[in-house]
Amino acid sequence: MINMLLGCSVTLVLFFVMRRLNQRWRSPVLNPVLLCIVLISACLLITDVDYIDYRNATTPISFFLEIAVVALALPLYQQLHAIRPYLVLICACSFVGISSATLLAFLLCQLFGASTALSASLMALSVTTPITLIVTDSLNGLPGVAAIMVILIGVLGGVFGLSLLRLAGVTQPQAKGIALGVACHAIGTAAAMEHHPAAGAFASAAMIISAVITASWVPVLFTLLQGIIS
């Protein structure tokens, strides 16, 4: 009980301090979650505390992970009327983006001869972390690896995403938003919101739709790809 109080309060306080820091110097590189994970990991390694103990101490925080996924229904509902004319387009974009990202990640894993557990952790990296963790769990991957990779992909997308899209000749803010939402989840969506309000709305819709598509489609795709390889 004392462990739980200590683990949760340390995690929460550190997160809010890092959030403040991020608000002071607005930069995707100062991602609060990334900083917290690195700092807490370093603390655990230095003090020689077992990860299992930390995980048990923070179960109340992890409990909300699945609830947060359910809560995503609310923004989807609120945005539905605004994006209804583009619903098919966003679904098609999400499907193509998710499938190609998964396929590329799978090919890279094969190329580098990665173990099955590691490959399973790299399949669902374009979506928001709770979905990634759920998919990774269902494929028997390594959740810790998946979580850190998702956040890093979001950070990279937030920093370089808009420039890359400009280079590729994508000009409409709505299209930029969809691309950032599908490929770089919440951190990309935040970058899109700062860029243009329409981009932000499309990004958050695309992020939620690709979350639904990833959770239902990526496990099937991964099984198919593995069947083809073996």
Place this chain on the structure above:
Amino acid sequence: MMIALRFIASLAILIGCLWAARLATAAFALSLPAPLLGLVLLFILLQTGIIKSKYLLPSCGPILKYMAVFFIPAGVGLICYLDILGENAWLLVSVLTLVPALGLLLTGKLASKGRYYD
């Protein structure tokens, strides 16, 4: 006091959806993740007007705003796999750069085929 009650009531709706989804996935042996089914369930409830969005706001607001904090314990799990990360550094770096780049380019190009009305 009222605020706390509203928060608990709206959290109860979320947990109710999650549990109903858990029961359904267990009962019908669905391969769909339970939280996702819960999302769909809640979306249907909202869309049919059975649940008003204002009932959900007290808990959904903060949960969605601070969602990032819930990933920290899972992310710290990487310290169990430091050796795997080291051995596969090149794979991880190429996944980190190429996967989002391909995703951005393909979806961006495809999405710019759409006609948008401002």
